[in-house]
Amino acid sequence: MTAAELSALLPSLLPRLWAFALRISGDQHDAEDLVQRSCVRALERAHQLEPGTAPLSWMFSIVQSTWLNELRARNVRNRAGMEWDDGFLETVPDPAARTPEEQVMNGQIIRAVQQLPEAQRIVMLLVAVEGLSYSEAAEVLDVPIGTIMSRLSRARQAIGALFNDQKKEKRAKNAEHSKEMGA
Template structure:
């Protein structure tokens, strides 16, 4: 069994990941914060169930996902929830960073347009770098479903035109 102090220290190391996943699911900063708080509370309540030496991040992401499904969806918090706009999330400095910002914003918008099940699967597999098996455990679906969702998401993303490093101008005089 892990000591309470060690458990809390390791839990604290995963807060940013939990918040990002909560934001991806809810599309609302305040709801994401509530999800992380509820996840931490539940994890602390169930600290005795955590097996030392296993990946706490998987366990915590699974708890957060379960809370989202059971509580947030049941109360229909997602209906009408505000969106986080990609352009406001990235700061940049210089031409290279500006081009990176434009392209990153385009990718975020494209992934954001995917259905929720594909979006969260893409996030866990490609952003968090989890294995298909780990994603399946967190989402509580068969591994074949994870593979299917990722394949479908890749096909949908491939339908978009190539990313534009510099936005096209319509011409005309600049002020």
């Protein structure tokens, strides 16, 4: 693919690239810079986009590697404690969230995904949010498909465990409240 062909295609990819960059960086300004640097890198390397490779998958790969390079440059070792910006919900609307309960649940899911280790979080975003197949995600991250399946399984288990713990805490509080009311 030529740089001219890619530059004609990039505008249609920008919304998904920006949403992905926002999810992995957790910051609007970082996401904007990340997309810009990734687009420049892609245009410089357009000739490396092999026939048969989906341009969106290729761009996700560039965004991911650019972000990793940025993290290394910042000497960031562990992002798990970083706060998630819930404000992104206003910029990336979810048309399926129609009730306040659904909005609360979506916020809880976002926070749970944000707590995942980086490798699991990226796989979860690529497969569950961006809709990439396992093989496409493996190609984006340059890992075997079994690694994608393993990371996704562990991510789902971690999120499930988090929600199970929350249910148990809620039941315990309700039982305690009922006991206090009955006494």
